[in-house]
Amino acid sequence: MAQGKMRGDKSSALVIGAGIAGMQSALLLAEMGRKVFLLEQGPAIGGYFPLLDKTFPTNSCGVCFMSPTPPAFCPIYECHLHDNIELLPYSEVKKVEGTGGDFRVSIVRKPRFVDPKRCTLCEACIKVCPVEVEREFGGGLEKRKAIYLPYPQAIPHSLVIDPRTCTRCGECVKACAPGAIDLDMKEEEEEIGAGAILLGFGFEPFLAQKKGEYGFGRYENVLTSVQFERLISTSSPTQGFPVRVSDGKKMEKIAFIQCVGSRDPSCGQDHCSTICCMYATKQAMIAKERASGLNVTFFYMDIRPMGKDYERYYERAKSEYGIEYIRSAISSVKELQQTKNLFITYLKEDGIFEEREFDSVILSVGFTPPQNIKDIAGGMGLLLNQQGFCQTDEFHPAQTSVEGIFVGGAFRGPRDIPETVVEGSSAAAAAASFLAPNASSPSRKEYPMEGALGEEIPKIGVFICHCGEELKKSLSLFDLILGTKLLREVVHIEEVGLACLPEDLDLIKKRIGEHGLNRIVIAGCSHREIRKPMEEMAKGMGFNPYLIEYANIREQCAFVHRDLPELATEKAMVLIRMAVERARRIQPIRKGSQKVEKRGLVVGGGVAGMTASLRLAEQGYEVCLIEKERELGGNLRDSFYTLRGSNPQSLLQDLIQKVKNHPSIRPYFETEIIGFEKRNGHYKTKILRPDGEESLEHGALILATGGREVVPKEYLYGKDPRVITQRQLEKMIHLKDEGLKEVRSAVMIQCVGSRDEEHPYCSRICCGHAVKNALKLKEQNHSAQVYVLYRDVRTYGFYETYYHEARGKGIVFIRYDLEKKPEVALENGRLSVSVFDPAMGSRVSLPADRLILSAGVEPNDNRDLAKIFDVDLNPDGFFMEANPKSAPLDSVDRGKFFCGLCHSPNFIEDSISQGNASAARAGALLSKEAVEEKAYLANVIKRLCCGCGLCVTVCPYGARALNEEEVKAEVMESLCQGCGNCVVACRNGASQQRNFDKALNLAVLDAAID
Amino acid sequence: MSEFEPRIVAFLCHWCTYTGADLAGTTRQQYPPSIRVIHLMCSGAVDSIYVLKALIDGADGVLIGGCHPGDCHYQTGNYKARRRLAILKGILNQMGFTEDRVLLKWISASEGKLFADTVTKMTNDLKKMGPNPMKQLWNA
The missing domain is CATH 3.50.50.60 (FAD/NAD(P)-binding domain)
Known part of the structure; x- marks a missing residue:
């Protein structure tokens, strides 16, 4: 070793x-x-x-x-x-x-047994490998060899040998031309x-075999959701078209069984896996898009789409896609012998058994x-x-x-x-x-100064890489070299073996010196593969890396036209000609940079804002924390205990102390935002304090403006003092209110101001709060009967265990539909709630000494703020992120972030995570001395600009502005991302992009056409 | 005379379709060698003049490849490309080109097979359509 x-x-x-x-x-x-x-x-x-x-x-x-x-x-x-x-x-x-x-x-x-540096992915070894096993990727639906690529885009982009199945026959070693395989590699x-x-x-996904009653592993057409995810992926063998496993026929009628290995103490999984409702709904929607006429049925207990915008998605699945959701418990799944169809017997909510036949069944497996x-x-x-x-x-x-x-x-x-x-x-x-x-x-690596390249006549060196003999199989290098010789301004042509390896990089370096080359064309693999080593080599010798051009004759030619060597060679020649044409016209790029204003501005001093401020300050940046009230804390001030049993008040005191004592945090109280300006590289915000205006310059902006409990408009709220909200109840419980001791029957109504027309989203936290308060109420007053009227219980994740506990303690959960809302009546001074109980099939009337409304969460009114800061709001009034999936806290514009309730309804824990996270995103920006500009910046030829402002409208990043005095467009280099959209928008050709200017693109186009 | 081999000029965006075309190579999807790829940063950076010039110079078809709706790395470039092409098609018809010679296709970085299939289908369609009439003008 x-x-x-x-x-x-x-x-x-x-x-x-x-x-x-x-x-x-x-x-x-x-x-x-x-x-x-x-x-x-x-x-x-x-x-x-x-x-x-x-x-x-x-x-x-x-x-x-x-x-x-x-x-x-x-x-x-x-x-x-x-x-x-x-x-x-x-x-x-x-x-x-x-x-x-x-x-x-x-x-x-x-040991990989394959050297990633030498492996050219020619796959000769895969052809000769005699061992075939199930491919782990995608749940074992496909096969792979003992030597394999984990999946097509895998990084590191190289094959690997699985030692458990490899027989060490040595065939692959013989087949490997570059000698990349070494079966004696040691760990x-x-x-x-x-x-x-x-x-x-x-x-890890729950092992579906553990729930043997669903037939996974025994019945061919019972799949896990992992397998189905693979099946409907466009990169699957069927290109995402869902077919039955048993006979490859088109799926027509499929069922999803939810909560397989979730909410199920019988298999040691008492938690809710949180995302299965959503991923299964997505799979159903995608499958329906791919195979028209597909019928999808869900068997479920509660549907839990509690993330931002998830409720709408679920509604769309029902209304637009016609996916059927049946609240039920599965009784049995049986395979029919001849058709291999599956016969499901299930128990509906009203206690009636039904049966249905499906051609495939997907098990929505949970998380372990x-x-x-x-x-x-x-x-x-x-x-x-x-x-x-x-x-x-x-x-x-x-x-x-x-x-x-x-x-x-x-x-x-x-x-x-x-x-x-x-x-x-x-x-x-x-x-x-x-x-x-x-x-x-x-x-930081120090690189030598670059020579003053770019002004003189191009001297182009073309290096054709045959990728360890691989490209010679379908291209005639001889013809390519011959053809390249005829191209203008090419002064050197050479064949190399593996341009990505140090030997050949050194050779290219030597040739640059020998021939005084000032442009390089690498004809070989995609620039994605070779750019990194090439640029490193170039920088190391003071050669501007943007003077290297790439002709992709591997991925986009040799590999895809294997059986047509003549035509492939002809095409490769054109690709080289195009690259040379580009090389003749490109200019060196020296990226500019903008000084970073190492200060963050946080708007909102609730839990998210304070957390974000602290994390930023701890990273060493100054923070201005703006609060409109006279004190910090926001909603946290009215929170007294959590479902998991922590004390929010101690968190509050702790955060306030830390914020006040941190030397780099400057809190501003009773302060409003009145103006905002975007400068090149930083922002300038104008605030109004009780004692006057002030301007703050900052490099990052974090919005944490919070939210509030919806004020209920129904169920006699505000008309009868016994009708209260969960937050009011929480405070009463905390203060040990005498009145609560008298309560013999309390009724909670869920989804008040959530999942309705006015607030068409789920507020995520109300089910947890109801369970929390119900348990507390029971704790203080054992004899009280607590009823929770719900639409779906959304105690996701580990909160499920508390729901379980609540049911165990005798709290009664009764479901209602939006169409059959509970009705509250005042009779002889007594409140009573009548609701249709689907399990009994009739209305029940519940006495209510207290009626507690689980009012939803809504954001504070951010319309003015959104306008000032030039950020978007979603239809529900929450701030809108650049991408709901993978940039959930970022605005489209660089350097603006959201966290806490102004982003989406959240538990305290989530707000803390978001506060931390936005500080990390902001910190990544502020950590640099200067922001490096993108390489391919847009620019304006002032002489041609007529000041029409079209480019300003088109720019998605707000990187363009109209200079009112000159009536000319300008580019803010630090914001420009180099998409080139403005180049097209300009009718005068005044707008151009470095190394992608119109003349250059047209010249390349000329070269492309014979 | 050998069978007519169409020539397609393709403008592919840097992030999605160009990468998808690379994946077609990595996974050895075979398609006709009819296509000449021009690499741009965004499908929204494809000027109508590029498409017109390609057709006037005799290209048999033009393919524009971009990210799927919602996936544009520059937020809305693909939508701009879509609108631009909708307008351009009217102009192409007026100029006597068949609008079917220009295809806009969303191909993500993971859709190598879709890229290969797109080129194959487009090549076959163009074969049926016959050579770009402009080519004869140039050769006359």
């Missing part, structure tokens, strides 16, 4: 588990200037994300918005590209030594030093903790909760039981992608605070 030296130090961070949470933590810490090691036990990073094709509630992918520096590729690729992130794939933690701030972690790097041990460890272990987690947790001294997920304090959601070890994402319990992204960011914020002050950021 080889032993390496320790790498990394107290200032670096180790992220274990490269799923969505882990990648998010890594990207943010890396952007903050930390050295990050990103360890993954599998051969490729990405976690469950690559399996997902479309995500709810947008039915698009959108995961590329996750990177803190948009626009970007998907996070997997961005982690691979980031200078500060070192990937440690196929590795495991062996031992953690040391304490928070100074960990030494021994890791084992498992290597290494030691990593880190100040903080972040855990993103994630989850990772299998080997007990050992890993034990090794680190980590406490797990009852369900086996990571134990955290309610008010410190990113902190594990071990100092210096942080956590985010599904390892804390089942959650959706937006929450995972938030928590991955939150863990990064907590780690950054813990590691602060940023002692030593990774030494």
